[in-house]
Amino acid sequence: MTFLRPAHALFAATALLAVAAAPVPGEQTRWREEAERAVITRDTWGIAHVIGQSDADAVFGATYAQAEDDFSRIEANYLTALGRTAEAEGEGAIWADLRQRLYVDPVDLQAQYRASPDWLQRLMTAWADGLNYYLATHPQVHPKVLTHFEPWMALSFTEGSIGGDIERISLAELAAFYGGAKIAVAAEDVGPVPREPRGSNGIAIAPKNTVDGHALLLINPHTSFYFRSELQMTSGEGLNAYGASTWGQFFIYQGFNEQAGWMHTSSGVDNIDEFAEQTALTRSGRFYVYGKDVRPYRTKQVTLAYRLPDGTLASRSFTTYASHHGPIVAERGGKWIAEALMWKPVPALEQSWLRTKAHDLASYMQVAERQANSSNDTLFADAKGEIAYLHPQFVPVRDDRFDYTHAVDGADPATDWNGLHTVASLPNAINPGTGWVRNTNDWPWSAAGPDSPKAKNYPRYMDQFGPNQRGVHADLLLTGHRDFTPQRLIAAAYDSYLPAFAELIPPLVKAYDALPTSDPRRAKLAEPIATLKAWDYRWGADSVATTLGVLWGGQMWRDAGSFIQSEQINVPAAIATHVSADRKLAALGEAVDQLNRDFGDWRVGWGKINRFQRIDDAIAPNFDDTKPSIPVPFTSAQWGSLASFGAKPYSNTRKLYGSSGNSFVAVVEFGPKLRAWAVTAGGESGDPISPHFNDQATRYAKGALRPVYFYPDDLANHVEQRYRPGNVPLPTRTQ
Numbered sequence: 001m002t003f004l005r006p007a008h009a010l011f012a013a014t015a016l017l018a019v020a021a022a023p024v025p026g027e028q029t030r031w032r033e034e035a036e037r038a039v040i041t042r043d044t045w046g047i048a049h050v051i052g053q054s055d056a057d058a059v060f061g062a063t064y065a066q067a068e069d070d071f072s073r074i075e076a077n078y079l080t081a082l083g084r085t086a087e088a089e090g091e092g093a094i095w096a097d098l099r100q101r102l103y104v105d106p107v108d109l110q111a112q113y114r115a116s117p118d119w120l121q122r123l124m125t126a127w128a129d130g131l132n133y134y135l136a137t138h139p140q141v142h143p144k145v146l147t148h149f150e151p152w153m154a155l156s157f158t159e160g161s162i163g164g165d166i167e168r169i170s171l172a173e174l175a176a177f178y179g180g181a182k183i184a185v186a187a188e189d190v191g192p193v194p195r196e197p198r199g200s201n202g203i204a205i206a207p208k209n210t211v212d213g214h215a216l217l218l219i220n221p222h223t224s225f226y227f228r229s230e231l232q233m234t235s236g237e238g239l240n241a242y243g244a245s246t247w248g249q250f251f252i253y254q255g256f257n258e259q260a261g262w263m264h265t266s267s268g269v270d271n272i273d274e275f276a277e278q279t280a281l282t283r284s285g286r287f288y289v290y291g292k293d294v295r296p297y298r299t300k301q302v303t304l305a306y307r308l309p310d311g312t313l314a315s316r317s318f319t320t321y322a323s324h325h326g327p328i329v330a331e332r333g334g335k336w337i338a339e340a341l342m343w344k345p346v347p348a349l350e351q352s353w354l355r356t357k358a359h360d361l362a363s364y365m366q367v368a369e370r371q372a373n374s375s376n377d378t379l380f381a382d383a384k385g386e387i388a389y390l391h392p393q394f395v396p397v398r399d400d401r402f403d404y405t406h407a408v409d410g411a412d413p414a415t416d417w418n419g420l421h422t423v424a425s426l427p428n429a430i431n432p433g434t435g436w437v438r439n440t441n442d443w444p445w446s447a448a449g450p451d452s453p454k455a456k457n458y459p460r461y462m463d464q465f466g467p468n469q470r471g472v473h474a475d476l477l478l479t480g481h482r483d484f485t486p487q488r489l490i491a492a493a494y495d496s497y498l499p500a501f502a503e504l505i506p507p508l509v510k511a512y513d514a515l516p517t518s519d520p521r522r523a524k525l526a527e528p529i530a531t532l533k534a535w536d537y538r539w540g541a542d543s544v545a546t547t548l549g550v551l552w553g554g555q556m557w558r559d560a561g562s563f564i565q566s567e568q569i570n571v572p573a574a575i576a577t578h579v580s581a582d583r584k585l586a587a588l589g590e591a592v593d594q595l596n597r598d599f600g601d602w603r604v605g606w607g608k609i610n611r612f613q614r615i616d617d618a619i620a621p622n623f624d625d626t627k628p629s630i631p632v633p634f635t636s637a638q639w640g641s642l643a644s645f646g647a648k649p650y651s652n653t654r655k656l657y658g659s660s661g662n663s664f665v666a667v668v669e670f671g672p673k674l675r676a677w678a679v680t681a682g683g684e685s686g687d688p689i690s691p692h693f694n695d696q697a698t699r700y701a702k703g704a705l706r707p708v709y710f711y712p713d714d715l716a717n718h719v720e721q722r723y724r725p726g727n728v729p730l731p732t733r734t735q
Contacts, residue, residue: 040722065229066231071138071141073619088252090306105300159373160245203219203438204388210482217263227247230243230245231243239257262364263378275408300370304316316320327339342372343545360382360383379437387436433451505537606635613630
């Protein structure tokens with residue numbers, strides 16, 4: 001492979017980098033016409049309710065409203081998606097950009113845009129127009145890189161999850177392969193720092209298990225905070241969707257319309273595979289072995305710009321390689337590693353949009369036949385009373401003799417993907433007899449209790465996660481209960497039980513009881529052990545046992561981190577089985593010492609150190625013990641808390657501050673008239689001076705969901721402002 005060292009003045013060398021800031025002739029006229037067909041109503045929480053004459057008009061208005069709330073996050077998402085972050089952040093981001101550009105080719109995306117259906121092109125054009133009109137009407141906003149958006153760019157970011165499939169590719173290995181470089185790896189990726197679980201909870205309850213005979217849906221994504229906006233989009237073409245929309249995307253990712261709702265959870269399905277290619281270099285180029293033949297690698301030149309400390313741009317060029325399995329991303333043991341994953345931008349964007357207009361399970365399943373959802377389970381409920389757990393629809397057919405959790409032999413044709421499993425053949429749970437379905441980022445084999453799909457009937461690559469403690473917790477709350485109301489489902493979503501500690505504390509107590517009477521640890525740990533022994537394993541803001549238990553568990557999580565992460569083992573189970581009795585006791589002593597050192601006494605209520613704080617608009621959050629913060633009673637999802645709050649201390653803090661977990665939480669009731677309640681971490685706006693920057697923080701910490709103003713009549717008495725894009729004010733009473 002070849003690569004060039006940094007060189008100046010190459011910004012205009014590629015089509016990707018030649019982005020014009022000036023509007024194309026005729027664009028501004030089109031923008032103004034679109035703005036006349038869209039109305040944005042902000043409710044008293046600052047949430048945008050957008051109405052457009054057409055779907056495209058609604059997209060225009062919604063995208064404009066998103067940009068008003070947090071343009072910087074929109075731009076950051078598209079710099080990531082387009083492989084252009086280094087243009088803003090410098091050469092250190094070039095490897096993530098290269099990883100993205102192995103798949104994202106601007107010329108190819110432009111061609112796919114031109115070949116896409118007319119209706120989708122209209123939506124993509126409206127999306128770009130909304131962003132460009134925002135920039136044109138807000139000259140005080142200075143993008144870091146993207147001064148003009150093109151419709152085809154929407155195809156680079158079609159799936160709203162917290163982490164795309166591509167993030168599974170190791171940047172360290174990629175840098176070593178293409179640049180001979182050694183880069184720093186995040187501590188959480190190698191073990192010393194525990195990785196906070198990413199994922200979500202979803203629960204759907206059938207009418208027979210509810211008091212009023214209406215289906216219920218819990219939407220509980222666990223992401224980094226402020227990852228999505230809360231939004232309603234309505235049009236004269238039948239669109240009326242409400243929920244969480246990832247910054248910069250023009251569809252509701254987690255949400256509902258009047259007749260149906262959908263919740264996505266990160267899946268354990270194996271949908272990304274590595275193939276080890278046997279490589280040979282000849283006079284004709286590089287080849288790889290496939291069966292009895294050799295095949296040439298496909299090569300592509302990729303030029304990436306990056307910002308220098310003085311603000312100017314330089315660039316580097318790479319020759320990238322790909323086999324028929326996928327791009328080459330690493331070298332191990334003398335073999336090149338090709339990465340196979342889903343890359344279907346047009347079907348993926350179609351599926352993400354069309355499901356927001358599904359009116360029942362049958363229409364939702366029809367959209368799913370595009371098979372462009374690769375990494376998300378879905379929990380579904382509708383006004384007909386149907387519920388479902390749906391497995392990701394992009395699942396390649398493979399020979400189950402091979403272990404695809406590791407790189408397989410790319411030279412053996414038997415390891416190849418052989419099309420996709422049909423949607424009907426996947427481990428779905430549709431209208432189960434239990435009357436409920438759920439997923440907590442665990443395996444599908446417990447999605448509906450005894451009515452779940454059976455693992456023996458499916459290939460092992462249908463799941464790599466196994467069970468988890470949140471699943472144990474959810475089963476306790478759902479099994480045998482037929483008296484659900486929306487309020488009881490909200491209460492279940494914030495139930496305080498921590499099942500992991502019911503598994504972890506008894507062995508600790510046993511280890512303590514086995515100590516000789518002369519052992520000095522008996523005196524030091526007597527009170528902490530008594531506190532934990534009396535604990536009911538429930539979190540609470542005033543609970544000293546929660547503080548002690550979580551900090552103690554965290555000490556052992558660090559010890560076992562790298563092993564757990566590499567083997568994808570459930571953390572509490574690994575602690576219980578792999579950590580010795582002596583280490584369990586030592587970790588408790590360390591937790592006590594830490595609390596005494598940092599707070600003067602180990603008897604500290606959980607809410608005093610577990611805090612929510614939002615003090616600025618930085619994408620990488622900043623925290624400060626001297627500034628106001630709010631106590632949060634719930635814990636990391638790792639310990640089985642359905643309500644998730646991933647918190648840790650920072651270099652300048654003693655308290656723990658959350659930056660991920662519960663982000664958007666909603667409960668929906670599909671009755672004759674839809675009812676919904678929701679809360680968002682912090683607030684809708686990313687502007688620190690906005691009243692909606694942090695106005696939901698207290699509700700968030702208490703799990704106090706607010707009513708959703710879904711219908712015009714609901715919204716009418718809660719209007720803060722009403723205007724057209726371009727900030728043209730309108731009367732506050734909705735028409």
